[in-house]
Amino acid sequence: MELLILAVCLIPLVYAFICTCKWVLQWRDQGCYMLAYECYKAPESRKLNTESSAKIVFRNKNLGLEEYRFLLKTIVSSGLGEETYAPPNVIEGREQHPTLADAHLEINEVIFDTLDKLFARTGVSPSDIDILVVNVSLFSPMPSVTACIVNRYKMREDIKAFNLSGMGCSASLVAIDLVRHLFKTHKEAFAVVVSTESMGPHWYMGKEKSMILSNCLFRSGGCSMLFTNNRALKHRAILRLKCLVRTHLGSNDEAYECCKQVEDDRGYRGFRLTKSLTKAAAQAFTMNLRELVPKILPLGELLRHFTVSNRQTSKIKSTELEAVGSSLNLKAGVDHFCIHPGGRAVIDGVGKGLRLSEYDLEPARMALHRFGNTSAGGLWYVLGYMEAKKRLKKGDRILMVSFGAGFKANNCLWEVMKDLDDANVWKDCIDSYPPKTLVNPFMEKYNWINDEYLSFVRLELDA
Template sequence: MAICLLPLTYVIFQLFKLVLERRDQCCYMLAYECYKAPEDRMLNTELCANIILRNKNLGLEEYKFLLQTIANSGIGEETYSPRNVLEGREDSPTLTDALSEMDGICYETLDKLFARTGISPSEIDILVVNVSLLSTVPSLTARIINRYKMKANVKAFNLSGMGCSASLVAIDLVQHLFKCQKNSLAIVVSTESMGSNWYCGKERSMMLSNCLFRSGGCSMLFTNNRSLKHQAILKLKCMVRTHLGSNDEAYECCIQVEDDLGYRGFRLTKGLTKAAAIALTRNLRVLVPKVLPIWELLRYTIVTYRRSKSQHTKSEGVGSGLNLKTGIEHFCLHPGGKAVIDEVGKSLGLSDYDLEPPRMALHRWGNTSAGGLWYVLGYMEAKKRLKKGDRILMISLGAGFKCNNCVWEVMRDLKDGNVWKDCIDSYPRKTAANTFMEKYGWINDESVSFIRLD
């Protein structure tokens, strides 16, 4: 009897230990704060046009290209620009300019985050900051630790070069640290250094970043302390990261380089859409079985098998693909650009209602790089879409090339106006076009294509 009970007791003990360990590995989001720049940094049509016309390296064709890009970008009249760009110093940024831009975003969002949650900076156990295009000494994490006088044993991580999907990379790091550090509090700060990385050359593939990227960022508070579960707004269910860096074409489709004239900028190539499609497909192959019900996976398997047997099938037909809405209620796409949002939405079979948050976030805030996802989430919350038990799929694409996706569970009904509170009643806009389309829409007219730079 004793010989039989001993291994059984051991198995029960290991199972009990595993359950307890998993209970301590939860990742809860307690709060987040998005950045809203001062009104004197707002960009309208006239300011955008003036900034474009200041670049003496451009010819008529380049001006036409930029105006055409902005007119069709889906970005509105109320986005924000770095101060040194507004002041005409984009061609000679200083370190002071860069640090001032980062301090404004980080400190304002963190001040509000600590005030909202009642958590003291001295209680923070983990601090992760992701800014792709700026790496200083001491690091940006050190600046925050110094500002808020955090404790000496805080685990600090400074991530650079991770692109627009860096926010989920930082959260994945926090999630893994939680596995070996119980009852902890973690801060993630996601933003980008725009002012010191303005492109002043004339290569079209590098000028796109000036048209799309705007100032913004977000600070988030996480915990794995189950006693704080009642304060949580989201719970991380799963995360999948996919990296195509071993593929040369994917690696080079989003890359920081110098042009032939020595101007440094961010090059976006035509290979980006192909890399994004491959990365997203591979990512979802791993993620989808974790979140969709078995009956939907079984239905998809049967339909796919029947299609493969039919040699005369000309089209897949409606409903032949996976129905993501059987396991996901909300889709939080990175607002990287109008074309990206439309293509991802089409490939996933999403409706205009599903795509409204990223489209409106792009219109109001522009592409704020790693912070963009949280403006989309803020729109959903301000519109009171998020109910307890709902699941949110976050999709982010970034340089590398990589695709990082995760699923959150809403812990309680969310209805805070957050950074959208002053303008949410005016959204959704019937059209995402800005007044560039009214003033420069003629640029799309083929009848003016005869205009050339002599």
């Protein structure tokens, strides 16, 4: 009888012990480590300076005086420098009639160049890849882009391939979140994420100002990344994902409509950006921070923030981010801020809302200046700048902030696993950054566009 009672008592303890061991083993396999990343740098022949941009503007015969002036004003004040890159068909003057071949050429250049370098750098064979996730928002061919990669590198038949489209500038973190969840059921796996965008076939040829903006800001670029959950490779990792939070405001009509691919009244297809964008970004980011902050800040800072927040009496409207940021010290849990270089207004807004210094915003500003808005790949040019400037030390924490159509705010925290100092895609120009001024050198040449009494367009551009 005593043995029976003892056995009955021990069964729950043994069961609890087994469950604990199982949980620990599962937890050990849920790490997400980045082993390497490779950003794309186009050939010199694809550079798009202000002079070239102006020529492209004047090729569009659908534009009137006001549209010309609006475009040129936007170009010279966008924060983009003189060395960004444009798609091949735009450089060659074929933006009005792009072909399917143009789309494939643009995408394949980015994907295969970065993947070739990624496999060479890490020594990981394409046949070792268990998971492949590709995000290209505006190009979804058949067979898919993932199928094209599998065919090119002759990857395994059992590879788990996912093709994401329509996710916007925040798609890179969506893809990484997918990998993070897949790692829970795939042990000691390798995963590749490819983030880029199709620009050339979607160059807007109409005259609506809200749609012209995309031509001024978006440029060619992309990045391929290699991840693993194999703890035996932890010593090779450069980053470890600490947490990732996704916020989606698609149920809000105003937020849903603020970034959208549409056709104008004349049938020209483009990407429309409305004035509601900044409001949607502030709302989504604030909601995201409410979930993210408890995961990244120490207890003392959380208590201080909670106390100060309860004392605030101001109403939270479209400037909600500023209200939250005024009492929040993210630097208590974050060392570096990797902000999506979507445009000068995006960077300024996040900086103001979170009370960040110019040092904090420098990587995003420089990535925008050197490479432009490269959509989902933009975050990794910002990270590359930090690394090239030797800012990233072992144990540092990096907050990635991204926004995307839908409307979405996807943010995550990384831990730096070793001192990083690779000049990467910035190798040829990092010594010249930051420049003494970000003022466009052609501002003086094109100052006539600010003449309110202008009655004609001065065409002083060479053919």
